[in-house]
Amino acid sequence: MDRAAGFWRNRRFFKFRSNSNGNTAQRISDHKDMNEQEIQVYLRNHPEILEHFVMDEVELEQLERWMIRRTQKAKKMNYANRKTSxxxxxxxxxxxxxxxxxxxxxxxxxxxxxxxxxxxxxxxxxxxxxxxxxxxxxxxxxxxxxxxxxxxxxxxxxxxxxxxxxxxxxxxxxxxxxxxxxxxxxxxxxxxxxxxxxxxxxxxxxxxxxxxxxxxxxxxxxxxxxxxxxxxxxxxxxxxxxxxxxxxxxxxxxxxxxxxxxxKQKKLNDFLLAVVKSIFQDMVSMDMLVIKIMNYAQRLVNADRASLFLIDSKTQELYATIFDIGFEDDIQEKMNSPRGAKEATEKMKSEEIRFPMGTGIAGQCALRGEVFNIVDAYSDERFNRNIDQLTGYKTDTILCMPIFIRGSIIGVVEMVNKRTGYFSKEDEEAFETFAVYCGLALHHAKLYDKIRRSEKKYRVALEVLSYHNTCSEEEIERCEKMGIPANIPNLNDFYFNPFEIDEFVKVNYVIYMFKDLFGFNRFDKKDLMRFTLTVKRNYRRVPYHNWTHGFAVANSMYSILKNSKMSFRPNECLALFIGSLCHDLDHRGKSNKFMLESESPIAAIYSTSTMEHHHFNQTVTILQQDGHNILAKLSSTEYKQILSLIKHCILATDLALFFPNKDKLMALVDQEKFSWSILEHRMMVNCIAMTAADLSASAKPWEIQSETVKGIFEEFYEQGDAERRAGRVPMAMMDRNQKDHQASSQLGFLNGICIPCYSLLYRLIPETRPMLKQCQDNLTRWQAIDDLKKKEAIELKK
Known part of the structure; x- marks a missing residue:
């Protein structure tokens, strides 16, 4: 009270006048010599004076100091060691x-x-x-x-x-x-x-x-x-x-x-984002994903142990190979490296355990699809104590939650023993959100496993097919013994007959044409042999789109390139020749329309230019086989460029693309805007040249053309037969019961596609005039046949 007593002696106190006790206050002011004890006694007897003085005169900061001192003196705080209260x-x-x-x-x-x-x-x-x-x-x-x-x-x-x-x-x-x-x-x-x-x-x-x-x-x-x-x-x-x-x-x-x-919501969102990044960016295996999910689940609800059981829908059982994960701070770091992940998985993996749905807490959770938040496991009759007795581990609290995907339960996650306190409602809500991502991750992991197994099966099938569809060493030896001819008369003639040459001899003719066009300086001769022999093997034995057709188209492109004095670039020439040779690889003798209508797997992969995309894919597959990459000595830039050009050339053989290409190029020529120096213009010429080579049978002498048409219509009829078996009515051109339509269909084909193609090519490359002339002659022959058929039909009606 020393400071208080000194304060009360201040003259301000004695000047204070209370409305209710003015006389008393005045009386105090008259006794200025009162000692400290007397003041204390007086104030105890007259507390209203002190109250009025404190409320009206004392500064708030001073009052707060007194309150702190008074509180501290009245009772020593039980929590003095706490930094702040x-x-x-x-x-x-x-x-x-x-x-x-x-x-x-x-x-x-x-x-x-x-x-x-x-x-x-x-x-x-x-x-x-x-x-x-x-x-x-x-x-x-x-x-x-x-x-x-x-x-x-x-x-x-x-x-x-x-x-x-x-x-x-x-x-x-x-x-x-x-x-x-x-x-x-x-x-x-x-x-x-x-x-x-x-x-x-x-x-x-x-x-x-x-x-x-x-x-x-x-x-x-x-x-x-x-x-x-x-x-x-x-x-x-x-x-x-x-x-x-x-x-x-x-x-x-x-x-x-x-x-x-x-x-909490921010932390949960950040946590879930980390979870999604982790479990979706690196789906190595189901076991590794399970470990990641359990580790993240532990951290989310601060659990000591975690188990994840998947449901076997066939046996109605729950199963797990990794079912008891402890809280390890370094496990996530281990899972971030392939070696660490493999070691962690092997360490935690054990023999598969299985038990029926409805058994224990996890089984009940899976059976009923409900969340179980158990505060005292031993007081719950559903809890199985045998595991604790075997391991010596004491289970106190359990949070068990089903994992859904598309409304069906695919698994159960069980968290054991919250490290501090009990699993709360907030833990349930957070984990319920987490379980959604768990379900998606597990679902996609299962799909990933199926895809990976399918990929393995595909690789096995590809190995088998590549073994049977790849040329043998005996074929290579035979090709080498035959040797490459020094000269082949009339090979660059537009009217060259591909039917007069043996199937195997055609291989050496292809190598001759390749050497004549590009030489062997940048290409390996033996790789070229393997490549050509394997290309031959990958043409199916169908009536028309077979190895002979592939050779004939390559030969026609060779003739165009050899006879042309126009400015095709070297890489474009290479792509045109390879594209012509490979443009119908693995053709099944059916049209794109048929592949789509029959729901062929190829049509599911390629929705447009279906077979043309497949032909290019087969070309790349052959190039990727050992000893077949004829482009291996080219630079990376050239390799990519030529592959892109080959794809462009093969896709151009889709007649659905011919018409827009022809119209654009025709407009440029008519308006005298075409230029060989412009890449876009040359690319359109490449397309027209590919179509001209693909249809070159219509520009061959009549004997060759009529022989080729037999193969074409036999293939048409086989497709018509397949359509009829599938319950569809084939068009007249593909109906073997309507063979009288051959001449009329050829007239439409030559007038609508071939003549416009060769006419435009002739304007761009005048040296190709023989192709246009022979096509026109064939058109005349077909017209005569069609007129005769119509005349005979009229006579029959009479």
Whole structure:
């Protein structure tokens, strides 16, 4: 009281005049020589004078200092070791308030849980009313049922308040939770509400119990303040103090709850994003995915162990090869490297376990499709204790959740023993969101496994096919013994007859044409032999689109290139020749329209230019085989360029693309805008040249042309037969019962496609005039045949 006494001697005090006690105040001012003891006695007898003086004259900062000193003197704080408390912040001077607020905010952000904030508030109220301690009863999420308790004297190893499940029956707290009433109770009181059993703790003599609610009225917790034998009862003033804090605390908790929820949602979103990146970007195997899912699940809900069981829909069983993952901080790092992932998988993998649906917690979860959040496993009759007995591991809490995909349960994830406290409703909600991604990941992993197995099967099939569809060493030896002719008369003649040459001899003729056009400086002769022999093998034995047709088209392109004086670039020439040789590889003798209508697997892969895409794909497949890459000595840039040009040339043989190419090029020629120096213009010429070579049978002498047409129509009729078997009516041209339509169909083909093609090519490359002339002659012959057929038909009608 030394400072206080000195202060009261200040002259301001004696100038103070109270409205109600002016005479008394004046009397004090008349006795300026009063000592300290006399002043104290006088103020005790006249407290109203002190109250008026303090309220009107004392600065707020001074008042706050007195409050802190008074609180500290009245009761030594039980939590002096805590860095910050709400009570200290409430009664601090303005100079320190900002710093204290920053410390408190940082502390709450470091541990932003509702329990932690409530504990701070309870500590504040306990200090304010001079309680000896408190018990804070927390409600279970969304149920307003008291489930957990925080005790002011119980902390964990980290110094944080320890959350415990309620063991005793907190009669008063449950009453306050249900009624929201405030209760003051002392041991021995007769209160019909509690049947004289309100106090269970021996040390507790007096209780003040109050509800903590959000502004909208929902229950957050119940605080039970207590005093021991050496302390007095709680009074109405204590209730008022508690109420003042609870009003502020409820508002603070409301906004803190919003902050915590937003913060949790952000963390959950960040976590799920990391999960999605991890489990979708590297689907190595199902086992590795299972380990990742379980590890992420553990971290999400802070569980000690994790198990994931998949459902075998055929046997109605749950199974797992990796079913008990512990909490390891380095497992995620291991899974990020192929070697570490393999080692971790092998270490955790065990013999497959299986059990029927409906067995145990996981089996019930899978059977019923419900979430099980079990606080005490041993008190649940569905829990199987045998595993704990065998392993020595004690199971306390379980969170088990089904994983759905497209409405069906495909598995169950079981989390065991939350590392701190119990699995909460928030854990359930977070894990339910996580389970959606688990389902997608597992579903795609299964598809990935199927695709990978299919790929393995495809590779095996490809190996078998490549063995049978790749030229043999005997064929290569035979080709080498025959040798490449030094000169082949008339080979570059547009009227060269491909039917006069043996099938095998055609191989050496192709090599001769290749050498004549490009030489062997940049190409390996033996690779070219293998390539050509394998190309020959990959033409099917169909009536028209066979090896002879491929050779004939390559020969026609050779003639165009040899006779042309126009500016085809070297790489374009190479692509045109290879494209012509390979343009119908693995042709099945059926049109693109038939492949689409019959739902061929090829049509599912290529929706446009179906067979042409397949022919190019087969070309690349041959080039990729050992000893077949005739382009191996080219630079990477040239290789890519020539492959692109080959694809362009092969796709150009689709007659559906001929018409737009022809119209564009014809417009350029008619308007005298065409130029050989423009790449786009040359690419269109390449297309027209490919069509001209592909249809070159129509530009051969009549004997060759008529022989070729026989093969064409036999192939048409085979397609018509297949359409009839499939229940479709073939067009007249493909109906072997309507052979009289051959001449008329040829007239339409020559007039609509061949003559326009060769006419345009002649304007661009005049040296190709023989092709146009012979096509016109053949048109005349077909016209005569058609006229004769029509005349015979008229005669029959007569």
């Amino acid at each position: 709400l009570s200290r912040w409430r009664f601090c001077v303005h100079a320190d308030k900002r710093q204290m607020l920053e410390q408190l905010t940082q502390q709450l952000q470091n541990k932003p849980t509702k329990a932690h904030v409530l504990f701070e508030l309870a500590s504040c109220i306990s200090n304010a009313v001079n309680a000896d301690g408190f018990r804070l009863y927390l409600v279970e999420d969304a149920s307003e049922t008291l489930t957990f308790v925080l005790d002011s004297e119980t902390f964990d190893e980290n110094g944080d308040p320890k959350i415990q499940k309620i063991r005793d029956n907190p009669v008063i707290a449950r009453y306050v939770a249900s009624t929201r009433d405030q209760v003051r109770y002392s041991r021995g009181d007769i209160d019909p509400r509690f049947s004289n059993a309100g106090i269970c703790d021996r040390e507790t003599q007096h209780v003040l119990c109050q509800a903590i609610v959000y502004p909208e009225g929902s229950l957050v917790a119940v605080i039970e303040l207590w005093r021991g034998e050496s302390s007095s009862r709680f009074h109405e003033e204590d209730e008022e103090i508690g109420n003042s804090y609870l009003v502020w605390g409820g508002i603070a908790l409301h906004y803190m709850s919003i902050y915590i929820n937003l913060n």
